[in-house]
Amino acid sequence: MKKFLLDTVLIIAISLSCAVLYNYLLTDPLPLFKIYNPLDSDEPLLMGEQPFIDEIDVEMLKILKERDEIVLIDARVEKEFRISHIPGAVSLPIAEFEKYYLNRSKKFPADRMIVTYCSDRYCIDALQLARMLVRHGHENVFVYLEGMEEWTKLNLPVEAGSFHTDQYEK
Amino acid sequence: MKNRIAAFLGHYSVQFLCRIILGGLFIYASLDKIARPHDFARIIYDYRLVPDFAVYWIALILPWFEMICGLLLVSGFMVRTTTILLGLLLVVFISALSFNALRGLDISCGCFTVSDTGQGSLLWYILRDLLFLIPVLILIFFHQEKKKTAKAA
Numbered sequence: 001m002k003k004f005l006l007d008t009v010l011i012i013a014i015s016l017s018c019a020v021l022y023n024y025l026l027t028d029p030l031p032l033f034k035i036y037n038p039l040d041s042d043e044p045l046l047m048g049e050q051p052f053i054d055e056i057d058v059e060m061l062k063i064l065k066e067r068d069e070i071v072l073i074d075a076r077v078e079k080e081f082r083i084s085h086i087p088g089a090v091s092l093p094i095a096e097f098e099k100y101y102l103n104r105s106k107k108f109p110a111d112r113m114i115v116t117y118c119s120d121r122y123c124i125d126a127l128q129l130a131r132m133l134v135r136h137g138h139e140n141v142f143v144y145l146e147g148m149e150e151w152t153k154l155n156l157p158v159e160a161g162s163f164h165t166d167q168y169e170k
Numbered sequence: 171m172k173n174r175i176a177a178f179l180g181h182y183s184v185q186f187l188c189r190i191i192l193g194g195l196f197i198y199a200s201l202d203k204i205a206r207p208h209d210f211a212r213i214i215y216d217y218r219l220v221p222d223f224a225v226y227w228i229a230l231i232l233p234w235f236e237m238i239c240g241l242l243l244v245s246g247f248m249v250r251t252t253t254i255l256l257g258l259l260l261v262v263f264i265s266a267l268s269f270n271a272l273r274g275l276d277i278s279c280g281c282f283t284v285s286d287t288g289q290g291s292l293l294w295y296i297l298r299d300l301l302f303l304i305p306v307l308i309l310i311f312f313h314q315e316k317k318k319t320a321k322a323a
């Protein structure tokens with residue numbers, strides 16, 4: 001038992017040393033003393049792009065929605081969108097980005113503030129969609145990280161049915 | 171009959187094979203995670219089982235722990251300790267996968283690769299990890315420490 005504990009401590013110490021040394025040598029090391037945030041760990045934007053993407057919370061989202069200043073985009077699959085979504089949101093499933101976004105001549109106005117969301121803070125689609133939009137020239141893109149989970153938990157109104165990008169463009 | 175099975179499983183070639191399989195498995199599993207720590211951190215976060223402040227640390231140390239244990243096992247050092255540690259690690263993996271399968275999470279396994287293409291059913295991963303426990307059990311119960319064999323001789 002004593003040997004086992006000693007060996008274990010030795011193995012952990014070696015692993016820890018190798019890991020920390022390796023991290024130190026990485027060009028893009030893990031920020032070990034920071035609390036994990038999905039926005040940080042996402043792959044860096046293209047060269048020259050600024051990290052425009054930031055998180056907004058539900059209070060901010062409600063204010064912006066009331067003022068009608070944003071385009072709210074739901075990044076989940078269409079089936080989930082049809083069941084329930086935040087009122088006024090547009091469906092743009094990430095897998096169908098090309099179909100619904102790239103092939104259109106009229107896109108979301110580039111100067112308009114865009115907020116993307118998906119199911120909850122663990123789903124990556126809203127963030128990926130936001131990054132794609134930034135790459136296509138949108139300057140003000142935000143992510144409502146908590147997504148549908150928080151929205152429904154707070155008993156805020158939801159809408160059902162489909163509302164696609166096509167309708168937004170009309 | 172029992173003695174025969176024990177003698178067979180304790181035989182050097184069977185033990186050697188188990189060591190190579192288990193050690194090799196963990197070395198192989200660690201490579202992609204070591205190469206892409208950021209992607210692995212994302213996968214750990216997706217498991218929703220560890221607090222946010224621990225995500226980066228686990229993402230960094232776990233693959234190196236697998237690598238070191240694998241190397242020690244393959245080269246025949248600290249066989250019993252590394253086997254027990256890897257066995258415990260497998261039990262942790264199986265529990266984490268089962269827990270997430272039970273609560274209906276559809277997540278990337280992050281077992282051998284950190285890319286999304288490595289996705290499959292969680293049930294299959296659990297079954298596979300259970301199979302990996304076989305060499306662990308053989309090594310724990312039938313491995314003869316060098317000292318003992320020297321004494322016996």
